[in-house]
Amino acid sequence: MSFPHETQVLVIGAGPVGLAAAIALYQLNIKVTIVDGSSALHKGARASIVHSRTLEVLETLNLAKPVIDKGTPADHFTMRGKTEELLTVDFSLLKQDTQFPFSLLISQELIEKIFVEEFEKLGGTVHLNKKVISIQPIDNSDNVTVFFEDGTSIITSYIVGADGIHSIVRTTAGISFTDPFTGKQYDDPKGSYELIVVLSDLFLEEPLPEKISRNALTIHLDKFLLLLPLRSADEGNGPFWRIGINFPNGADVPKNPSKELQKLINERNPWPTPITISSIISASRYRVRVAQADKYHSTIGNTNILLAGDAAHIHSPTGGQGMNLGICDAIAAAQAIHAHIHSDSPKPERDEIFAAYSTNRHIIGRRVIGTTKGLTTVINSNRGWRRLIRNAVFFVLDRFSFAKRAFVWRVSGLVNRDV
Structure with a gap:
């Protein structure tokens, strides 16, 4: 398929987050184009777990089954000190709450492959080697022109920025990227690593x-x-x-x-x-390092842009939360764009749809970052008195069912249903 001159929605970034957004938009009958600066499917050791809440969200796109069929459902995982068992995180405690009471072990590479296949089945094309170099507003228009390194360009009315930590979408929109708990800028040279x-x-x-x-x-x-x-x-x-x-x-x-x-x-x-x-x-x-965009919606000129995935938040991989959070961002962003396009309300009320997306996903993102910070503290508490406190916390968690269930409820992402 040749590269189009214009599109209704441009998704920048073709990892699992961008692909999830593109699939959701396509299923909503919205003209969508997805681009990525790389030349091939991403490889290497990255995300590897899909949690219950993410599977529930993927089910709305009929994607849960293809993903589950290629992965390994695990109803628990085990934390040990040296060899002694400290805690078994038991996802079967969620059997009364979800049709997916497990975490799915599956590589990000395989997720991307499944999503590309599903997008192509719908009739879409992933356009690779499309590195964005600038985004320029068009005067007296709700559109922008996005320019690529290969000399091509495209006009669009909406942008989903799923273009990672060094997001050109976020940077062009002037959105700050800081640790929500310490206020430190992501690129602060004096900042420490999580x-x-x-x-x-x-x-x-x-x-x-x-x-x-x-x-x-x-x-x-x-x-x-x-x-x-x-x-x-x-x-x-x-x-x-x-x-x-x-x-x-x-x-x-x-x-x-x-x-x-x-x-x-x-x-x-x-x-x-x-x-x-x-x-x-x-x-x-x-x-x-840890960082979160201070808002997930902004404008470039008069064009609405939404952030999702690593463009909106980056944090420790402990708990396997990053890809899960990003996929849920992406599908929520697609639904918000659909609602905005089809709303008959005056512009200020229509734009509240994006304000709600930004507020709700920011709340969830901050919550997830807090969880990963806690889990990272556990990982780093492996000596002296910190180790003793760590073991005491696990002792309590492992012996009180309500505490164990609360922990699994949070790790599974089901806690985010309420936002």
């Missing part, structure tokens, strides 16, 4: 330690080691593992994690049975 982690996708040799689950997430907290089984996006490659290794601020993090990964695993493996790498698919280090 989490420093090496993430790797790899194949492991059998046998593995008996207590490492083959169908659920296992986290060892004392010397942080995360092991999560996943399915490959490439048919025939079989199951692989995502491994996460956390480093404290100031630690010497390897510049080339692949070369030192086996050594790092050996140092952190608490079991007598070795965890041996067969082959490495990818290995990257991530330094994560």
Whole structure:
């Protein structure tokens, strides 16, 4: 399909967030174009869990089943200190609350592949190699012209900015990006990192330690080691593992994690049975700061823009919240645009639709950031008196059903139904 001269809605960013927005808009019979600056489907170790609330939202697009069919439903995950079990997070406690009482283990790469296939089935096209260089208002118009590095351009009436941490949409609109709890700017050179982690996708040799689950997430907290089984996006490659290794601020993090990964695993493996790498698919280090856009809706000229996903918020990956939050943003943004287009109300009242989107998603985003900050504190509390307090908190959570259920309610995202 040739690149159009104009579109009703332009989605910038073709990760799972942008794709979810494009699919939702297409299903609502809105003319949508989606672009991405990259040349191919994103690869590498990134998001890997889809929670209950996200599956409920995907169900409204008939996307829950295709996603579930390609993933591994896990009704629990286990947190351990060294080898001792501290807490089992039991999603089966949600059986009376949702048709999806589990977390789904599935790689972001596979999610994107499913979403691209679904979008193409609808008749859409993902336009790659479309790096945005500027967004210019058109005088006396509700439209803008978006210019790309390849010399092309497109006119649009609405923009969904799903273009990541360094969002040109957010920057052009002049929206600030700060930690909602400390007020620090994301790009403050004096700002500290919330989490420093090496993430790797790899194949492991059998046998593995008996207590490492083959169908659920296992986290060892004392010397942080995360092991999560996943399915490959490439048919025939079989199951692989995502491994996460956390480093404290100031630690010497390897510049080339692949070369030192086996050594790092050996140092952190608490079991007598070795965890041996067969082959490495990818290995990257991530330094994560916290930030949230101060609003998720603004205008460039007279054109409405909505932010979703990492363009609106970035935070620690603990709890597997980022992609989930972004997908829910995206579908809510599409619904808001649909309502705005079809509203017969005067402009000030119509624009309240976007104000509500911004307010509600900001509340949810701040809540999720608070949750991830708490979970990150748990991860970093692995020595001395902090470790004792951590273990005491888990002792209470594990023995009081109401506390355990409240924790699962929050991690699953179902807590966000009320906003």
